[in-house]
Structure formats: structure tokens, C-alpha cells
Amino acid sequence: EAGVAQSPRYKIIEKRQSVAFWCNPISGHATLYWYQQILGQGPKLLIQFQNNGVVDDSQLPKDRFSAERLKGVDSTLKIQPAKLEDSAVYLCASSLGQLFNEKLFFGSGTQLSVL
Amino acid sequence: LAKTTQPISMDSYEGQEVNITCSHNNIATNDYITWYQQFPSQGPRFIIQGYKTKVTNEVASLFIPADRKSSTLSLPRVSLSDTAVYYCLVGDIDGGSARQLTFGSGTQLTVLP
Numbered sequence: 699e700a701g702v703a704q705s706p707r708y709k710i711i712e713k714r715q716s717v718a719f720w721c722n723p724i725s726g727h728a729t730l731y732w733y734q735q736i737l738g739q740g741p742k743l744l745i746q747f748q749n750n751g752v753v754d755d756s757q758l759p760k761d762r763f764s765a766e767r768l769k770g771v772d773s774t775l776k777i778q779p780a781k782l783e784d785s786a787v788y789l790c791a792s793s794l795g796q797l798f799n800e801k802l803f804f805g806s807g808t809q810l811s812v813l
Numbered sequence: 814l815a816k817t818t819q820p821i822s823m824d825s826y827e828g829q830e831v832n833i834t835c836s837h838n839n840i841a842t843n844d845y846i847t848w849y850q851q852f853p854s855q856g857p858r859f860i861i862q863g864y865k866t867k868v869t870n871e872v873a874s875l876f877i878p879a880d881r882k883s884s885t886l887s888l889p890r891v892s893l894s895d896t897a898v899y900y901c902l903v904g905d906i907d908g909g910s911a912r913q914l915t916f917g918s919g920t921q922l923t924v925l926p
Contacts, residue, residue, distance in 0.1 A: 702856075733916075740900055740916030741857065789856045802849075804856025 700724065702805035704790050710811045716778040719808045723771070723792030729753075730767055731802065732775050733789040741789055747773065777810075785812045817901045822921040831888045833920050835901030838882050846877060846884045849900045851919070857900060861886065888922075896924045 703722040711717050723730050728749050733741035744763065746754040749770035758765070762781070767773040777784055787807040793800045818836040825831045837846070845864055849857035861868055863875040863884070874887040888895055898919040 738918075740918050743915070791856065801859040801862075802857070804858065806855055809854075 702790055702792055702803050704788075704805035704808055706808055707806070708809050708811075710813065711780055712813050713782055714779040716776065717780055717810060718774050718776045719788050719790075719810075721773045721775070721790030721805060723773070723790070724803055727792035727794055727803070728770070729793045729795055729800075730773050731791040731793075732765055732773070733791065733804075735787045735789055735807070737786070744775070780810075780812045782812050785810055817903055817917050819899075819901050819917060819920045821918065822923070824923050824925060825891055826925050827892055828890050831891050831895075831922060831924075833886045833888075833899055833901075833922065834883055835886070836883045837901070837903045840881050840903050844904045846875065846881075847902045847904070848873070848875065848886050849902065849916075851898045851900065857916070860899075891922075891924045893924050893926065895922065897922060 702724055705720050709717055721730065730747045732744045734744050735741040742757060744758045745752065745765045747767040750767050762779060763775070763777055765773060765775045773790065775788060787809050789804050789807040791802040791804045793802050816839065819833065823831065823833060845862055847862040848860045850860050851857040861870055861873050861875045863877050865877050865881060868875045876885045876887065884901065886899060898921050900916050900919040902916060
């Protein structure tokens with residue numbers, strides 16, 4: 699079974715530039731998550747989709763971050779404009795549904811460096 | 814939102830059994846306890862999940878006392894490849910439609926030769 703695919707693997711940009719990350723979840727998984735993981739910390743949930751609808755985006759900095767999941771499959775996360783503190787690994791995860799006792803499957807993440 | 818507390822780090826030697834305890838004093842009746850493992854440059858990976866008593870799979874065991882205010886992840890006979898960060902998560906169902914899957918800082922386990 700193919701896992702969660704993310705690209706790019708690494709990205710280096712200057713502050714105030716824009717960047718986008720792409721995620722393809724496991725086939726059939728209705729729920730998709732974007733997490734931000736700063737070095738030395740646990741992943742922090744940014745946004746959760748159920749199919750193509752947003753379930754929770756309470757921790758998404760909406761003045762600069764946006765995300766979409768067209769057709770309930772692939773998803774993109776965008777930062778515009780980037781700040782130095784956005785340097786982190788951005789992880790995408792998916793699960794069959796949104797019950798807590800369902801496993802999350804994570805991709806390898808995109809490591810973003812903002813200079 | 815159920816909060817978890819874990820040791821920041823632990824060291825062990827190859828072949829030993831490692832027990833990592835997680836405290837979750839305000840766990841709710843419907844909450845499950847889940848553990849994830851994360852290697853450098855990878856996303857977290859599901860290890861084990863339980864609700865009460867003991868759960869065992871091919872990788873680990875999870876012990877949950879009757880009051881469910883804590884849980885212990887047990888890794889039998891660890892090897893160098895078990896060096897990773899281990900996260901304890903407790904679920905929170907908000908209105909039945911969304912869940913807050915919150916990761917703490919985890920426990921860095923270092924297995925020494």
C-alpha cells in the first residue's frame with residue numbers, strides 16, 4: 699500500500715517569499731491533516747480536512763497560511779508571505795476517518811528553511 | 814483537552830526492556846491512548862493504542878491502570894534502531910465532529926550499545 703506522499707522534500711526561501719507544499723494521502727482516506735513541527739517540538743496541528751471540507755483550522759495563522767483540498771484527495775498548503783519563524787517541517791497525515799481511535803499515517807514531511 | 818506529561822529523555826542499553834510512562838490526569842471517558850514513534854527526518858508512526866488494561870502487539874505493550882490517569886509503553890529488548898522520539902496522545906472529541914490530536918514534546922529514547 700502506498701503511503702502519504704509529500705513534495706518537495708526540502709525548500710529554502712527568503713522571508714516575505716511565498717511557498718507551497720503538496721500532499722497526496724493514502725487512497726480512500728477521507729481525513730487529511732497538516733502539521734507544523736518546529737525543531738525539538740512535537741507536531742502541531744494546523745488544519746484538518748474531512749473530504750474537501752475544513753473540520754478544524756483553529757491553529758492555522760490565516761493571515762499568511764492557506765490550505766485547500768480540492769476534490770477531497772490531494773491537498774496544498776501555502777504560506778504567503780513567509781516569516782523566519784515559519785522554518786519547520788510541514789507534515790501531512792491521513793486517516794480513514796476522524797475518530798480518535800483511527801491511525802494516522804504520516805508522510806516524510808517538507809523541511810522549510812526561511813532565511 | 815486532555816494534557817499529557819512524559820519524561821523528556823531516557824537512555825537504555827541494547828537488549829533491555831524500556832518502559833515509558835505518560836501521565837494524563839484529565840483523561841475523558843471516551844478517550845483512547847495512542848503512542849507514536851518518530852525517527853529523524855520522518856513523520857510519526859503509529860505504535861500501539863489502548864483504552865484500558867493491557868494491549869500487546871508485535872512491537873510493544875501498553876499498560877493502562879484502572880483509573881486510566883497514566884499509561885506505560887513497554888518496549889521489550891530494545892535495539893539501536895529503537896532510538897527515536899515517542900509520543901503519547903490522548904484523544905479529545907469536540908462535539909463529535911472534530912478531534913484535537915495533540916502531540917506533546919515526546920520522550921527521546923536513546924539506546925546505547
